[in-house]
Amino acid sequence: MERPVARSSPAAGDPAAERRPRGRPRKTLHDRDDGNRRQEVLRAAARLFRRKGFHATSTRDIAAAAGMRSGSPFYHFKSKGALLYAVMEEGMRSAILRQQAALADAPAVPQERLRLLVRNHFDILLGPGSDFIPVMLYESRSITARQRTLLAQLQGDYEAPWLPVLDGLHAAGRLRADVKLARLLIFGALNWSAQWYDRRKGASLDELTGAALQLFIGDCP
């Protein structure tokens, strides 16, 4: 949808390309049009949007980070805004898949399911390659209302498995607060970690998960 229906034929056979004097650096001689360029643009954008913010990042920054010229990102995405949305959507789809995988072999006891959900959430937010979801969390002002609606559906899918778990803990008396508010407060506690967590120092994700579980559902009895 962001990509033209038909692409021009590959540059192969273009004599100028073979004689190119000092081309920009390429990883290999044959990686052009290998279909990964779009992903590279997406990854570069996620990284820069997270570090500097959407409006502080120029499409030229993104192009340079992906080893392209300034106009080339627009071959893959029809606008800067479409690129931002693509980062967010990709982040959500990946998060949902990873969450489903994490729950696949989970026990039914809500306390352990919550631990898996929290641990997975931290991993999505703070683990390697974790730029996409923070961008979604912190740049939502910059997308259109329609895009926000579409994302809200994916977020609903992501939150769906949390609700029965929290309800179960509430029913068991381990979560005293109103479940609706508790959910919002819990996501806040987790999401905010993207602002302060430093992978190279401090607690591990397991320690973080343990602290969160203790904070939310204690171990009083």
Added chain:
Amino acid sequence: MERPVARSSPAAGDPAAERRPRGRPRKTLHDRDDGNRRQEVLRAAARLFRRKGFHATSTRDIAAAAGMRSGSPFYHFKSKGALLYAVMEEGMRSAILRQQAALADAPAVPQERLRLLVRNHFDILLGPGSDFIPVMLYESRSITARQRTLLAQLQGDYEAPWLPVLDGLHAAGRLRADVKLARLLIFGALNWSAQWYDRRKGASLDELTGAALQLFIGDCP
């Protein structure tokens, strides 16, 4: 420091000012140079920075919101960045004062002190005129390292009263998690509310406070 040492004399006596044909709207005939214009710029900036973000807000937007021409904000602030920092610093100084006032007649029991701190935090974050602190929380990427250092000191002052309270709750067994991590998670849960709370619907700040207290220190026994 952001304002020139000496100001030119007031416009009084300037004949052109008296003959001004159709001036931009003024609230009164005598409010020029009344010293409030700087505050109006600051408030307009806080409002716009919060709603649209720092980089998505132009100094022209701010000028218009304050009823000025495009160049005039620079009479009060030497740059857009200085204006952003002024919003953040003003927000922190105000928050510290309000917190001190809230604690002035507080009981010594940690549970009730935490309730006061949380309730006051929500008020600072979500109450009327609450644009300054959200800007500080969500636009910190856009200030310089030196400014971040200065703000960190004010944030330290703000967090200072929380630490003995959390330590007390930990010692009493009401807060099981590591205190350092608990503090970060708690502030996350509270600060994230700026993203979803809607004053016109949903819970009141008292209900929010109650839910937060239940979530963090339960009421198990």
Added chain:
DNA sequence: CCTACCGATCGGTAGG
């Protein structure tokens, strides 16, 4: 605080 203005940067596009 306004007027008039400047240089720089930016998103985006035509054509190949």
Added chain:
DNA sequence: CCTACCGATCGGTAGG
């Protein structure tokens, strides 16, 4: 995907 380019906008300033 590059080259060459455009119109718009932006932060900021001189001078009054």
